[in-house]
Amino acid sequence: MRYFVIERRVYDLAVMGELMKQLHDPLESLFVTPEGYRRLCYVGESDPDGRWTNGVLRTKEGDISYPVENGIPRFHLGDGNGWDDDTTRDEIFRRRRVDPEKLIERNYDYMVNQWPEYDKYVDWIRRIAATNGPIVEIAVGPGGGATPMVLAVNPAAHVVMNDIGLWPLRQWQKFARRMRGKSPFDSAQGDIERAQGHIRRTQGETGRPLWPNLGFAQFDATQMPIASESVAAVVSMGGISNIESKANSALREAYRVLRPGGTLYAFELLPDHTITPRCPPEMIAILKQTYPHMETGYRPVLEELGFDPVRIKPMGRRPLVPGEGGLADFCTRHEVVMYLRQLRIRARKR
Numbered sequence: 001m002r003y004f005v006i007e008r009r010v011y012d013l014a015v016m017g018e019l020m021k022q023l024h025d026p027l028e029s030l031f032v033t034p035e036g037y038r039r040l041c042y043v044g045e046s047d048p049d050g051r052w053t054n055g056v057l058r059t060k061e062g063d064i065s066y067p068v069e070n071g072i073p074r075f076h077l078g079d080g081n082g083w084d085d086d087t088t089r090d091e092i093f094r095r096r097r098v099d100p101e102k103l104i105e106r107n108y109d110y111m112v113n114q115w116p117e118y119d120k121y122v123d124w125i126r127r128i129a130a131t132n133g134p135i136v137e138i139a140v141g142p143g144g145g146a147t148p149m150v151l152a153v154n155p156a157a158h159v160v161m162n163d164i165g166l167w168p169l170r171q172w173q174k175f176a177r178r179m180r181g182k183s184p185f186d187s188a189q190g191d192i193e194r195a196q197g198h199i200r201r202t203q204g205e206t207g208r209p210l211w212p213n214l215g216f217a218q219f220d221a222t223q224m225p226i227a228s229e230s231v232a233a234v235v236s237m238g239g240i241s242n243i244e245s246k247a248n249s250a251l252r253e254a255y256r257v258l259r260p261g262g263t264l265y266a267f268e269l270l271p272d273h274t275i276t277p278r279c280p281p282e283m284i285a286i287l288k289q290t291y292p293h294m295e296t297g298y299r300p301v302l303e304e305l306g307f308d309p310v311r312i313k314p315m316g317r318r319p320l321v322p323g324e325g326g327l328a329d330f331c332t333r334h335e336v337v338m339y340l341r342q343l344r345i346r347a348r349k350r
Helices: 008-015 026-030 086-096 103-114 118-129 147-153 166-178 239-257 281-290 299-305 326-333
Strands: 002-004 041-046 052-058 065-069 135-138 159-163 214-218 231-237 258-271 307-319 339-349
Touching: 103 147, 103 166, 118 147, 118 258, 118 339, 135 239, 147 159, 159 166, 166 214, 231 239, 239 258, 239 281, 239 299, 299 307
Parallel strands: 135 159, 135 231, 159 214, 231 258
Antiparallel strands: 002 041, 041 052, 052 065, 258 339, 307 339
């Protein structure tokens, strides 16, 4: 276990970026204070691979700091939208009949090997995986978003998985550590291709991290602790939809952190009351308030922010399944079957 105590002179050089590549993972040098965007530097322990373990991210002056616990920077210390409350989380698992010990492995296998929508999105996934630079995926939750598929295509991709809750990130981190020295599919066959050559399975090096550039960070996607114009892609696989009434703030932050020429990739779901039978007016009013893009879609706000071009492709619709989340529970109480529009978004920052 190595321990870095950065003295003032060395610390100042690190803040200026001269030692970042030597001391830190390049992904993690992206972090700034969520307000004021002041640069942060890590002080603490490191594992044999040079990855952070326990310490703090703090400003040059030392007046602001954020804990790094077992390798995960924590910029949000609330209940994590229920994920960090043991009682709430256990109730969710009980209601959905889920074994939390097998959840992440099951979700990884589903997204990489079984996802029925995969063929519709393979070009989208491959574009993300080929991104030249840091990728931030927001609000991944236990599902992991697009990251499992991106890493299956490109295990060396520079990805930061984010969620407002610590628990999902901690579970994905544990899963990544269990995958050391394995192939992306834990297959001894190697060089097996899935879905007519869309994803190539490659054997990992024994004992080495399968995903050497994968990082994690707990923060609110509406107030990202990421430096402006510093990332090549922001990804959301339902994350913006789940942020609901604050979706505009998340989109604004995505635009801010993207480099010129960077891309927002989003797969989002929006309620569609126009095709929902027996949807009462009071429920429609609540939905409009909760989902401000329900009727107008995402194009107006994306173009207003400065994204150009904005490509939005309708991907069909499906009914909301009981037990799928808060909106599903809300609809069940009102005895309404809500339909969702599925949208695939690719928007470039000028």
